Amino acid sequence: MNVKSEVRSSEMKRKNYRPIRSLTLFGTDWTIKARITMKGEIKHWKNQRGEGYLLPFELIDEDGVQICATLFNDAVDKFNPILQQDKVNGVEKLA
Secondary structure, X not given: OEEEEOOOOHHHHOOOOOOHHHOOOOOOOOEEEEEEEEEOOOEEEEEOOEEEEEEEEEEEOOOXXXXXXXXXXXXXXXXXXXXXXXXXXXXXXXX
């Protein structure tokens, strides 16, 4: 996953963004532009397969379509400082 904050990237204005409603489980080449409407708390998890931590957040695009997303482990460390509630971000290739 790559995240570009509105403060960090002027290229967001030039990029072709896809609406959230066009995303599928099988598509891997996409970029959306959305506002973070909710950024949850980092939570620790543990089960039989291991343990780690996660960060849930919600996004809304310019069409008003919302999507929930969750970061896990290393992605939390990498993107938590970038993701800011009520800021617009470009998000691409989330897996």
